[in-house]
Amino acid sequence: MTEISVQGNMHYVDGQALHALLQEEVKGAFFDLDLNSIQKMVEANPWVERVDIHRIWPDRLVVNVDEELPVARWGDKQLVNSVGRIFTPQQAQLDELAGLPRLYGPDDQVQEAMRYFSTLSQQLRPLQMKISDLILEKRGAWTVDVIVADQPLRILLGREDLRERLYRFSTIYTAALKDRISQIEQIDVRHTNGVAVRWKQPAST
Incomplete structure (x- = not known):
């Protein structure tokens, strides 16, 4: 009988449940095991980013799992990792990650949204601003909360001259608006x- 070892730093992947599934599904002679099929079975878990499987003589199968690291929420029902891959966890896990920033946009623009989210986060950090929502409209305009x-605070950036517009925003905000932020809804x-x-x-009183 094949001995199965599941390894990896896992928080959302249930290692014991995965081990039990593999014990149930992995059948046959040790060197006849279909590693591609086993890999697809493990990758069916939305939290599995990558899995490496190899045999160790005489009868041990080692399954190394790399778990997804969510960077932001994508819309209201999904998550996205640092390279822009969308995945869909259970609702309870989404609720647990409610504090992550939320990105909105067309699914085919998720990598563009992630790139600009990373850039914009760095640009806003000196102003002590933290992104809560970043919206990319179909026509290419950006809005950031x-x-x-x-x-x-909501900032309407549009779709052109983003670097120049953000510089202008930063200059005016620092010089004239910073001390009145509690009175401002949108810029x-x-x-x-x-x-x-x-x-x-x-x-109203």
């Missing part, structure tokens, strides 16, 4: 010069 000084930087500010409505 951030948290700054415990306040939500639109899609204009040729300056920005447009939408102020929060005062609470």
